[in-house]
Amino acid sequence: MSVGILVVSHSAAIATGTVELAGQMAADVPMVAAGGTDDGGIGTSFEAITDGIQELASADAVVVLCDLGSAYLTTDTALDFLDDDARARVRVSQAPLVEGTVAAAVAAQSGGDVDAVLAAAASAAGSAADADDASTASRPGDPSGGAVPDAQTGPVDDGAASATVELVNESGLHARPAAEFVKAAAKHESTVRVNGVDAKSLLAIMALALPKGATVSIDATGPDAQDAVDALVALVRSGFGE
Amino acid sequence: MALDTAWAIDWVRRTAATIEEHRAELVTLDREIGDGDHGENLGRGFRAVLEAVDGGSFETPGAVLKVVATKLISTVGGAAGPLYGTAYLKAAQAAGDATDLDAQTLVAVLVAARDGVVSRGKAEVGDKTMVDAWTPAVDAAQAAADAGEGPERVLAAAADAAAEGAASTEPLVARKGRASYLGDRAIGHRDPGAQSSAYLLRAAADAA
Numbered sequence A: 001m002s003v004g005i006l007v008v009s010h011s012a013a014i015a016t017g018t019v020e021l022a023g024q025m026a027a028d029v030p031m032v033a034a035g036g037t038d039d040g041g042i043g044t045s046f047e048a049i050t051d052g053i054q055e056l057a058s059a060d061a062v063v064v065l066c067d068l069g070s071a072y073l074t075t076d077t078a079l080d081f082l083d084d085d086a087r088a089r090v091r092v093s094q095a096p097l098v099e100g101t102v103a104a105a106v107a108a109q110s111g112g113d114v115d116a117v118l119a120a121a122a123s124a125a126g127s128a129a130d131a132d133d134a135s136t137a138s139r140p141g142d143p144s145g146g147a148v149p150d151a152q153t154g155p156v157d158d159g160a161a162s163a164t165v166e167l168v169n170e171s172g173l174h175a176r177p178a179a180e181f182v183k184a185a186a187k188h189e190s191t192v193r194v195n196g197v198d199a200k201s202l203l204a205i206m207a208l209a210l211p212k213g214a215t216v217s218i219d220a221t222g223p224d225a226q227d228a229v230d231a232l233v234a235l236v237r238s239g240f241g242e
Numbered sequence B: 001m002a003l004d005t006a007w008a009i010d011w012v013r014r015t016a017a018t019i020e021e022h023r024a025e026l027v028t029l030d031r032e033i034g035d036g037d038h039g040e041n042l043g044r045g046f047r048a049v050l051e052a053v054d055g056g057s058f059e060t061p062g063a064v065l066k067v068v069a070t071k072l073i074s075t076v077g078g079a080a081g082p083l084y085g086t087a088y089l090k091a092a093q094a095a096g097d098a099t100d101l102d103a104q105t106l107v108a109v110l111v112a113a114r115d116g117v118v119s120r121g122k123a124e125v126g127d128k129t130m131v132d133a134w135t136p137a138v139d140a141a142q143a144a145a146d147a148g149e150g151p152e153r154v155l156a157a158a159a160d161a162a163a164e165g166a167a168s169t170e171p172l173v174a175r176k177g178r179a180s181y182l183g184d185r186a187i188g189h190r191d192p193g194a195q196s197s198a199y200l201l202r203a204a205a206d207a208a
Helices: A012-023 A048-056 A067-080 A082-086 A097-109 A114-122 A131-137 A176-185 A202-208 A225-239 B005-021 B023-033 B038-055 B060-076 B079-096 B104-122 B131-144 B151-167 B178-186 B190-208
Strands: A003-009 A030-034 A062-066 A090-093 A159-166 A193-195 A215-222
Touching: A003 A012, A003 A048, A003 A067, A003 A097, A003 A114, A012 A097, A030 A048, A030 B131, A048 A067, A048 B060, A062 A097, A062 A114, A067 A090, A067 A193, A067 B038, A067 B079, A067 B104, A082 A090, A082 A215, A090 A114, A097 A114, A097 A202, A097 B023, A097 B178, A114 B038, A159 A225, A176 A193, A176 A225, A193 A225, A193 B005, A215 A225, A215 B060, B005 B023, B005 B038, B005 B060, B005 B190, B023 B038, B023 B178, B023 B190, B038 B060, B038 B079, B038 B151, B060 B079, B079 B190, B104 B151, B131 B190
Parallel strands: A003 A030, A003 A062, A062 A090
Antiparallel strands: A159 A215, A193 A215
């Protein structure tokens, strides 16, 4: 399933800049900027949003990220004018624009379906303030963002594995390497945590700001826990191709 | 006069004129608690509406209202575009194919417009938004129609109630829109959307 992303902002510069920023970590994800009014002013454009959704017609689903209030109102109005089939492909995220778009784009790049992309965007909400809180809110597959973790959901006979490894690449676990790490973690069913935060949450990992030489502790619980730890350890040792 | 197509067109002209007349005031109100573009945005929107109405021919009031809706949605740019656009669109649907609106149809049109604003903006009475003008207007219109008044008096009642509703937003803390970021600092300022709603309903009454 391919997911496209539409970025709706009051400012053309914010929309195009956000697409550019997210594109660094998600080169293959179709993204369209719909910022500013039709005459180049500050505001949101019904036409630009409608055209943007049309431009993303080849994607199986479209996730829309918005900035301030009227961006949502204009988006909702544009959706009302679509026919039912077209509207069913489009979902609007409530996540903050920049962080949400980056997280959504990385999830889409790593092959996430529309629910996973929405969950990744939702996980961005609290990440700047508290990486650990954000990690509990990011559960791929949970479109609500799952802010309240269930008490013990996994079967009791789940496997568990852990390992500690040193970061050897120059930029540490930041930006592109963090995205690679998330992609690798997301391939596994197990719950994976890195230095206490959700290894499937890009923004939580980026908020750790781990530099070269830092120690990375990886813990996994679930049916493929050992595989997950092995794969992530191998990735860190490889230096992320740097 | 009957609330026919000519009334709907006159309503549009009077709305465009009153928005132009009060543009500076709406800009000032919006600067105090918002982003300052409400007067400019609505002015641009209704100029586009006027152009479309002047250039078209219409069979029913509903057809006029529909053109107002699509023009506002595509030209306003701020929150007022989708909010008023949805209001006019729902109003046009409620007016249907009627060539003139009797009192009960008029009430249905106003209710549909208000419900459109509420469903789009998710605001309630007391949130310091245009709903604070629309809901009293709808209630007053319903009461007047139920008392057997004709459409002119129903519109006048709606316009009076909308004006009072707009004034009632002054002591409120905003719970929706840009003003909600201001907290207590919004107290003492009238909501620009409620004020423009009052002007718009006054124009409808004056056209009748």
